Amino acid sequence: MTIMLERGARQGGRSGTLPRLLAGGRRLGEHRATYGQIPLRRFTGEDGRRMLVRAITDAGLRGRGGAGFPTGRKMASVAAGAKRPVVIANGCESEPASRKDKMLMACAPHLVLDGAVLAAHAVGADRVYLCLERGTSIADRLERELAQRDDPVKIKLVRVPRRYVSSEESALVHLINDGDGRPMAAPPRPFEKGVGGRPTLVDNVETLAHVALIAAYGPDWFREVGTRADPGSTLVTIGGAVARPNVYEIAPGMRIGEVLEAAGGAVEPIGSVLVGGYFGTWVPMPDGWGLPLTHDRTGPLGTSLGAGGIVALPAESCGLAETARVVRYLAEESAQQCGPCMFGLPAIATDLAAVAYGRCDPATRQRLMRRIEQVKGRGACRHPDGATKLATSALTTFAADLETHMDGWTCTGVSRDPILPLPSRQQRDRSWK
Amino acid sequence: MTAPNAEGLRLQVDMIKCVGHASCFELLPERVKLDEWGYPIIETDPLPTNLVAHARRAVAACPTLALRVDGKVARQR
Amino acid sequence: MPDVSLWHVARATGFVSTLLFTATVLLGILGPMRVGTPGWPRFTLAGLHRNISLLAMVLLAAHVVSVAVDTYVPITWLDLFVPFVSAYHPLWMGLGTLSFDIILALLVTSLLRPRINPRFWRVLHWSAYLCWPLALVHGLGIGTDALSGWPLGLSVLCTLAVLAGVGWRVAATLARRRTPSGDARKTTLARLS
Secondary structure, three states: OOOOOOOOOOOOOEOOOOOOHHHOOOOHHHHHHHHOOOHHHHHOHHHHHHHHHHHHHHHOOEOOOOOOOEHHHHHHHHHOOOOOOEEEEEOOOOOOOOOHHHHHHHHOHHHHHHHHHHHHHHHOOOEEEEEEEOOOHHHHHHHHHHHOOOOOOEEEEEEEOOOHHHHOHHHHHHHHHHOOOOOOOOOOOOOOOOHHHOOEEEEEHHHHHHHHHHHHHOHHHHOOOEOOOOEOOEEEEEEEOEOOOEEEEEOOOOEHHHHHHHOOOEOOOEEEEEEOHHHOEEEEOOHHHHOEOOOOOEOOOOEOOOOOEEEEEEOOOOHHHHHHHHHHHHHHOOOOOOHHHHHHHHHHHHHHHHHHOOOOOHHHHHHHHHHHHHHOOOOOOOHHHHHHHHHHHHHHHOHHHHHHHHOOOOOHHHHOOOOOOOOOHHHOOOOOO | OOOEOOOOOEEEEOOOOOOOOOHHHHHOOOOEEEOOOOOEEEOOOOOEHHHHHHHHHHHHHOOOOOEEEEOOOOOOO | OOOOOHHHHHHHHHHHHHHHHHHHHHHHHHOOOOOOOOOOOHHHHHHHHHHHHHHHHHHHHHHHHHHHHOOOOOOOHHHHHOOOOOOOOHHHHHHHHHHHHHHHHHHHHHHOHHHOOHHHHHHHHHOHHHHHHHHHHHHHHHOOOOOOHHHHHHHHHHHHHHHHHHHHHHHHHHHHHHOOOOHHHHHHHHHHO
């Protein structure tokens, strides 16, 4: 069901062979047939652990959950803690524009679990918490697959409320510790003090799958694909006005245009592409066609892959209206713990909707810009940052549309069906437990 | 303009504990402004030496103990 | 020199500390109610709450010491800390002792506030709402001629004031639970300007 890219990265990236992550099997038997046993024997003892962490660091693997933080460095910090660490495998993927983690866990669950076991070994942890959104078939399937395994560390499945911010690392720690899935304030960060007050390594499930591959094939192999600063392969979810919307495994360094072509190309003229999901940026087309995709900020808008959500917006749709919808959703998904997020995001969402539907005056626009500046960075977690970043990006990229709307013209795009996916009410939880 | 304090102490806030009581704004207007919803916008650069004592007083006055004065930066704005 | 006995000291300090603790409770309610004006900012009212409570405690200390030292009534040092074991009006005395114990807990936890669990401090501080009526009833029960004339009148006034304050506080909490949004914040800002 998953379509995989046969070619590697172009300019700036090395060519190697893909697929990597999605080559293995769904069941334990197939998986072991492809990869063999978990290569723990290669990394025994304290020296072995350090070697494994160094291999991950040398490979240059970066987190695939959105932040893109170097995984080896995170592991080293957690391993250096005073108490025995804990590992959290984050498979929640509450981002509506992203399906790659669900796909990965459906297609290669054992690769993820092997990676979790290896990560636990690398940092000296005695247990792994596999966090998945509740009420999905993925959680049930993983439960069955877990039962087939016999791992040296305890792996416990945690069902997480379906709320956007519950997949944040401190929210997962909070849920495990106190049964409350809301983010917590730092300091301390989970890598210092997390589950049970112990240093906690929180890694995205795709990151852990790469850990398993690096342990098996080595850092040099990992670097055969991708760029020097952003090596390896990465999963992206391509949606919107393309012929074959799906999850793809690409190499960082590939350009937006190439990636859209791999998804079958545009089915109608594209006005812009959202890169990085709902905490990402709008890249205008066709100017941005050649922008390389990496986990670092690239290009005039500081675009980065984030968790790999990519949506191609038709030129006929209204980017401001789409953004207003998403910002309203993000405002509703606030944990309601911090004033600027709790009050600021709904106010921004309202003004953005006024702007999108042509019901505004210059004062609204001023107020919108002022509020975005005031709210940014003033929550305990990065939820308001992401929402304001999206709003700012829309106001920049769709500046011409903004002027048209300000003059009282509403574009025809507002009456088109929405392109950016949002979960229905039934797919969202109200509770934090 | 006084020089920044020697230990690099900064005034920082835990926005989850903060309920917008704004005693900090009353006690340290040099470093605290209020947004339109009554929540503090805190200048987190290192405190000038002459304001450290005032900052500590603001910390003690916060009814939810949301403020702290220390050298570690939790996050940049 | 007029004939001032320990009994006079006990009576006077007991009475005045009740008045001061009444003021303390009322000032304490103003904090979460976010009362403040440019002339009386919130940090000042909070400071008054703290300082008046400390003054009240000084008088309370004089009150309990004078009662223990006074040989006219059979109250021992133990009776100051352990409630209901006194040979002298054990019930009324016990209520006072209980109230005194709570005040000691409030004092210690507030002095150690930055160091202890914030939620524990908060829950314990609510016991002030229990402590105040205990003290008042203690005074009415054990006080000589507390149930007539101006002592009674002042006790009634203090009770009415505290009831009004607590009622206001409870009403505000219930209202805040019902409305999800920022009216409280806007009132804060209105009061500041």
